[in-house]
Amino acid sequence: MVEADIVKDPEFKWGKKSGIGKGGMKGGKVIFYESFTYDGVEYARFDCVYLYKEGEPEPYIGKLLKMWEHPDKKKRVKVLWFFRPCEILNFIGGVKPSDNELFLASGEGTGLCNVNPLEAIAGKCNVVCLSKDDRNRQPTCEELHMADFVFCRTFDVGKREIMDKLEEKIAETDVKLLLNKKDFKESSGTLKVDSRGKEVGENAVQNDARVVTSEQNISTDYAALNTNGHCINTSGNEAAELLIQKALSRSKVESKNSEGKDGKVIVRQVEREGKVECATDSVELEHKPTKKAKLSSESAEKSKNSMQQPGFNSDATEVPTASSLKRSTDYTEEGPSKKLKPSDKTRLSNGKLIEETSQKSHNEDHKTDGQELEVTPRPQADRRKWFTGLDSQVAISVTIKLRKLMLKYEPWEDQLRDAYKEGTLVLLQNLDPSYTSAEVEDIVWHGFKVKCTAKMIQQTVFSSPHSGQAFVILKKKETAEMVVGRLEESCLLLSNGRPLVGSFGVPYFPEKKPTFFGHFVIDKLRYQMQRQQRDAVSTSHCSQPNTLEFDMAMEWCLRQEKSDLMWKKLYQVSYFAIGLEIMRGQPFARAFFVQKCQILRIPTESSDIKIHHG
Amino acid sequence: MDPWLDCSTSFVQVVAHPRNMVLILHMGTPKKSEYAAFEDKVKHTVYIDNLSPHVTESVLRTALDQFGTVVNIQFIPNYIVPGNIPNCALIEMETTKQAISVVSTLAQYPFMMSGMPRPVRARHAEAEMFDDRPIKPGRKIQCRWLNPDDPDFEIAKKLKHLCQKHSAEAAFLLKQQQQKEEELAKQQQESLKQNYKKYEMIDGLLADGTARRLARSYDMSLRDD
Numbered sequence: 001m002v003e004a005d006i007v008k009d010p011e012f013k014w015g016k017k018s019g020i021g022k023g024g025m026k027g028g029k030v031i032f033y034e035s036f037t038y039d040g041v042e043y044a045r046f047d048c049v050y051l052y053k054e055g056e057p058e059p060y061i062g063k064l065l066k067m068w069e070h071p072d073k074k075k076r077v078k079v080l081w082f083f084r085p086c087e088i089l090n091f092i093g094g095v096k097p098s099d100n101e102l103f104l105a106s107g108e109g110t111g112l113c114n115v116n117p118l119e120a121i122a123g124k125c126n127v128v129c130l131s132k133d134d135r136n137r138q139p140t141c142e143e144l145h146m147a148d149f150v151f152c153r154t155f156d157v158g159k160r161e162i163m164d165k166l167e168e169k170i171a172e173t174d175v176k177l178l179l180n181k182k183d184f185k186e187s188s189g190t191l192k193v194d195s196r197g198k199e200v201g202e203n204a205v206q207n208d209a210r211v212v213t214s215e216q217n218i219s220t221d222y223a224a225l226n227t228n229g230h231c232i233n234t235s236g237n238e239a240a241e242l243l244i245q246k247a248l249s250r251s252k253v254e255s256k257n258s259e260g261k262d263g264k265v266i267v268r269q270v271e272r273e274g275k276v277e278c279a280t281d282s283v284e285l286e287h288k289p290t291k292k293a294k295l296s297s298e299s300a301e302k303s304k305n306s307m308q309q310p311g312f313n314s315d316a317t318e319v320p321t322a323s324s325l326k327r328s329t330d331y332t333e334e335g336p337s338k339k340l341k342p343s344d345k346t347r348l349s350n351g352k353l354i355e356e357t358s359q360k361s362h363n364e365d366h367k368t369d370g371q372e373l374e375v376t377p378r379p380q381a382d383r384r385k386w387f388t389g390l391d392s393q394v395a396i397s398v399t400i401k402l403r404k405l406m407l408k409y410e411p412w413e414d415q416l417r418d419a420y421k422e423g424t425l426v427l428l429q430n431l432d433p434s435y436t437s438a439e440v441e442d443i444v445w446h447g448f449k450v451k452c453t454a455k456m457i458q459q460t461v462f463s464s465p466h467s468g469q470a471f472v473i474l475k476k477k478e479t480a481e482m483v484v485g486r487l488e489e490s491c492l493l494l495s496n497g498r499p500l501v502g503s504f505g506v507p508y509f510p511e512k513k514p515t516f517f518g519h520f521v522i523d524k525l526r527y528q529m530q531r532q533q534r535d536a537v538s539t540s541h542c543s544q545p546n547t548l549e550f551d552m553a554m555e556w557c558l559r560q561e562k563s564d565l566m567w568k569k570l571y572q573v574s575y576f577a578i579g580l581e582i583m584r585g586q587p588f589a590r591a592f593f594v595q596k597c598q599i600l601r602i603p604t605e606s607s608d609i610k611i612h613h614g
Numbered sequence: 615m616d617p618w619l620d621c622s623t624s625f626v627q628v629v630a631h632p633r634n635m636v637l638i639l640h641m642g643t644p645k646k647s648e649y650a651a652f653e654d655k656v657k658h659t660v661y662i663d664n665l666s667p668h669v670t671e672s673v674l675r676t677a678l679d680q681f682g683t684v685v686n687i688q689f690i691p692n693y694i695v696p697g698n699i700p701n702c703a704l705i706e707m708e709t710t711k712q713a714i715s716v717v718s719t720l721a722q723y724p725f726m727m728s729g730m731p732r733p734v735r736a737r738h739a740e741a742e743m744f745d746d747r748p749i750k751p752g753r754k755i756q757c758r759w760l761n762p763d764d765p766d767f768e769i770a771k772k773l774k775h776l777c778q779k780h781s782a783e784a785a786f787l788l789k790q791q792q793q794k795e796e797e798l799a800k801q802q803q804e805s806l807k808q809n810y811k812k813y814e815m816i817d818g819l820l821a822d823g824t825a826r827r828l829a830r831s832y833d834m835s836l837r838d839d
Contacts (some may be wrong), residue, residue: 553724600615
């Protein structure tokens, strides 16, 4: 069986057999293995891996518990999941995860572990356990530098709580096996694909000049980050190590320096074939269908091929290999790397070092009032995509069965309800209506240095065309109070000179049995109606002028028309009032404003405007 | 229609006051193609409101399938307006042409969704109505805190106040509108009852033979020829 595999795919090879399971449905036996080799990388049991899921910008991270092959050559792995802090935000409570901390799944319930096709594995991930538990071999400095992520706590999927203590068994596996391996070499020795930053740089010169610049940017940026990282990490971890995880891709830029001075940047490509999975990158659009098609249409064997060779070789020719070397360089490409000073050991209280480098300069430059800041995506802005991805998960045709993430994503309505109860809901007004939710989150980040979940309120006919509104959910009540208070006392000016208005949000929810004016019931007919209700579904129609309902409809139309006019007038007046206020402050804007009024046929002279309702 | 945009020319100069350090950073480059695709989607989409809560996605789909293929339906939830306001939804049609035909037909004829006498109303969707709209490419948002001694501080305060006033006014108007709608609904309910009584009477007269007897005595034919 092993031989057959070799013939079919020279890059895949099972390792030592560990056992033979019960016969399958069709006879044959399931064979369990201790390890397998895949494109020159050995994956053993209890190794950590990235698993790629269609539609998710960030790969999942899991620990291989078991691996086996079915008689029909289907290869399977049992994966115990890690949670990123952002995935379990709602349950995280007061726990403050460190930058690259993961939580191992524990307890019982959905999301603990499940079985996936081996082909879903996207690469190896180095997760080191920092737990002070006796059972855990303490990691060496070198290991820490190599680590992509660390973990020391678990997340109980049943209780939905963060647990500090390690249980005896997780997913029926002795917890000892899940911690750091006894043999250090084994865990780190498989990372063969490392290449020095310089080498990559050279490659890039040969292939793509653009990459070179970004490469340089990265080095400088990360050199700068290193020093920052030093300050932060010393708190949690003596051997200061800093990992810059480019979350959207599998290539990692790892800054490997504990001193924080002479930044030696090593660019490691975990996967040579590394699929370009930058969520924000159009490359992804090219690539995704390819992979999907392959996975769904071809046999498992072949789909493995597609993982091993560059996945986009056939259709997506637009993807140059050179650029795939360094994909998520978008951020830094034009980024202000020059502005970063390696010496800025400033507040990085909640500044996640992960993935967003330009942020640093914001922290630096945000000390005093009166400075103008351009709102750029806050750190981890891309997590949003992760969230929305989950939201629409149902719609994505799932070719790979992966972790069920029912845990984390609450519908927005529930989030609002909870936030309102806890007093963490803030309503922002006077936003530009065309801002998106992500941009609002950025604004809050820049204005208050707090993270939040924001959602623009969708415009309807009644909404003011001048003032966009957004609900913002903050982490704590105190933060919400601070935001509202500061907005009240002080003024945060947005683009176009709009001052932001904030208040505690009061959401309204639809009643269970909403009344709708214009929905009539004739008592005596009710019985009859019930019988006909099933047909009523298809009775949407244009009304004819010779019916009673037509007269009624006309009355409604008249009513609507009146309301429309009222709204129009109201917003015209408020438009005028805003303009007037601005004009008062800026006399030289007057000429411009008068002209605008003429276009709108609003009298410019009546300085005191009163709005008559109705 | 945005006064902010128009009047800002002069205002921005103040914002970029020399003593303010202006820092320009680049946004993560939003994809132009993505936004173009979104704009295209907006054009295909129709906004429909005055929907009864009984109108579900399937009702909408059946109702609008006569104008073309309905690709997607998204109800816009209301969390901000108290009380019952009619539902509204975004309906993505397959082509822009279909979207236009929906809007024009519904503007010409009162269209009744699942037999409600209150007609629904359609208009073209706008980008701001979408929940999941992508970031407009190339936009830079700036923000800064104003010092209380800044000459703009007072104006900004007034503008904030104005904004609050305006939202209060809008809320008031909405309430008014709902009241008017309620009145109309009551009135219609009344007239409907009256009309129904009439029909019932006619039905009754026809059933118990009174109509036939009357017709005979007046020498009239009951059949509508």
